[in-house]
Amino acid sequence: MAGRVDLDGNPINPITICMIGAGGFIGSHLCEKLMSETPHKVLAVDVYNDKIKHLLEPATLTWADRIQFHRINIKNDSRLEGLIKMADLTINLAAICTPADYNTRPLDTIYSNFIDALPVVKYCSENGKRLIHFSTCEVYGKTIGAFLPKDSPLRQDPAYYVLKEDASPCIFGSIEKQRWSYACAKQLIERLIYAEGAENGLEFTIVRPFNWIGPRMDFIPGIDGPSEGVPRVLACFSNNLLRREPLKLVDGGESQRTFIYIKDAIEAVLLMIENPARANGHIFNVGNPNNEVTVRQLAEMMTQVYSKVSGESSLETPTIDVSSKEFYGEGYDDSDKRIPDMTIINKQLGWNPKTSLWDLLESTLTYQHRTYAEAIKQAMSKTTAN
Ligand SMILES: NC(=O)c1ccc[n+]([C@@H]2O[C@H](COP(=O)([O-])OP(=O)(O)OC[C@H]3O[C@@H](n4cnc5c(N)ncnc54)[C@H](O)[C@@H]3O)[C@@H](O)[C@H]2O)c1
Numbered sequence: 494m495a496g497r498v499d500l501d502g503n504p505i506n507p508i509t510i511c512m513i514g515a516g517g518f519i520g521s522h523l524c525e526k527l528m529s530e531t532p533h534k535v536l537a538v539d540v541y542n543d544k545i546k547h548l549l550e551p552a553t554l555t556w557a558d559r560i561q562f563h564r565i566n567i568k569n570d571s572r573l574e575g576l577i578k579m580a581d582l583t584i585n586l587a588a589i590c591t592p593a594d595y596n597t598r599p600l601d602t603i604y605s606n607f608i609d610a611l612p613v614v615k616y617c618s619e620n621g622k623r624l625i626h627f628s629t630c631e632v633y634g635k636t637i638g639a640f641l642p643k644d645s646p647l648r649q650d651p652a653y654y655v656l657k658e659d660a661s662p663c664i665f666g667s668i669e670k671q672r673w674s675y676a677c678a679k680q681l682i683e684r685l686i687y688a689e690g691a692e693n694g695l696e697f698t699i700v701r702p703f704n705w706i707g708p709r710m711d712f713i714p715g716i717d718g719p720s721e722g723v724p725r726v727l728a729c730f731s732n733n734l735l736r737r738e739p740l741k742l743v744d745g746g747e748s749q750r751t752f753i754y755i756k757d758a759i760e761a762v763l764l765m766i767e768n769p770a771r772a773n774g775h776i777f778n779v780g781n782p783n784n785e786v787t788v789r790q791l792a793e794m795m796t797q798v799y800s801k802v803s804g805e806s807s808l809e810t811p812t813i814d815v816s817s818k819e820f821y822g823e824g825y826d827d828s829d830k831r832i833p834d835m836t837i838i839n840k841q842l843g844w845n846p847k848t849s850l851w852d853l854l855e856s857t858l859t860y861q862h863r864t865y866a867e868a869i870k871q872a873m874s875k876t877t878a879n
């Protein structure tokens with residue numbers, strides 16, 4: 494850790510970070526990175542800490558004096574402002590961000606992504622503290638290409654689908670398609686942060702993640718989360734593979750996504766933390782444009798990789814089609830395609846993702862198998878016995 498310098502060759506001084514949502518998927522990886530590779534301190538705020546327990550205990554861990562957990566619901570806790578004041582930088586990750594919630598808990602989704610983030614922005618602005626806020630790639634909504642005729646050659650032209658922070662429009666579906674309420678709440682908080690920067694000098698960075706995936710993402714239903722819960726696609730498909738069930742393709746699995754390995758993405762966040770002069774005032778796409786697949790292709794690749802890491806043969810029928818209405822309920826809608834433009838993050842931070850989709854699935858599914866295979870076997874044999 495000694496002699497660490499930033500991108501301009503200046504020594505990096507240790508700082509204190511108030512990380513809200515530190516107990517989630519991204520937060521747990523960011524805490525791990527900050528503890529193992531930097532001298533910074535973390536005030537970790539969340540309602541849960543299961544995913545960072547290994548960083549909090551035992552007290553003999555070398556970083557024990559650099560991480561503190563505060564069990565706080567930011568909706569209604571007066572301790573929040575004090576923690577933001579104690580820190581040099583606040584990172585806000587807290588949100589409801591699972592598509593199954595957007596059309597079933599639309600009010601919680603809007604409150605969580607807009608209203609609950611307001612005091613965080615206000616306290617940072619009033620106390621002259623820097624803020625890194627987590628938004629989403631969903632703020633771009635659908636691509637322009639999605640509205641062209643199916644056979645239009647323009648659909649192949651990147652000008653009609655690549656998503657650029659400073660140029661692409663934000664195209665949402667109608668009000669009853671409530672995925673866009675999430676996107677809209679995220680967009681409005683981005684605009685508010687931008688306005689605080691413009692009018693009151695708030696130092697901010699906005700991150701737009703494009704499908705970050707890896708170990709500890711969400712939960713496996715019935716094992717470390719509710720049996721009826723629907724997590725994001727990595728955990729849904731992992732659960733199906735672990736239980737030897739066909740993977741469910743929503744509306745034919747035709748939507749396209751670019752997936753990035755969480756560890757690559759965390760490198761980008763660390764560069765933002767440690768290079769404020771290059772990151773302040775910017776909105777950054779963080780994704781891997783080289784890892785694009787349809788959801789159907791993702792299912793096929795995960796099936797192959799899982800077979801390799803578990804040594805189990807694949808099912809004869811590895812996937813089945815389900816309608817979005819059946820899977821998510823009324824009012825679901827989808828993003829058609831998400832390719833991040835990398836110009837701004839490349840220019841400001843010199844960052845590029847490294848890990849291929851196959852490699853990231855191999856390490857992630859090895860983790861899933863090691864962590865859950867035995868527990869699933871036991872849970873399934875109990876159900877059969879009953
Ligand atoms: N993972 C991705 O690919 C992805 C993509 C786009 C956007 N994002 C954004 O990144 C952020 C983090 O995502 P994640 O994947 O780590 O999700 P996550 O659900 O794993 O983590 C969010 C954490 O915030 C906590 N939280 C929520 N409300 C809270 C409250 N009121 N008080 C205290 N803590 C609260 C949750 O308990 C959870 O631990 C979110 O803002 C999300 O919208 C993530």
Ligand SMILES: O=c1ccn([C@@H]2O[C@H](COP(=O)(O)OP(=O)(O)O[C@H]3OC[C@@H](O)[C@H](O)[C@H]3O)[C@@H](O)[C@H]2O)c(=O)[nH]1
Pocket residue numbers: 590591592628629630631704724725726727729730741742743744746748750788827828
């Ligand atoms: O079992 C499943 C689960 C999901 N899917 C599909 O897989 C795709 C990806 O679904 P995910 O649940 O991972 O989430 P999405 O990519 O749609 O959105 C996510 O990405 C951006 C973030 O803001 C949020 O974390 C979340 O909204 C969707 O097309 C979905 O319909 C399946 O086909 N089968």
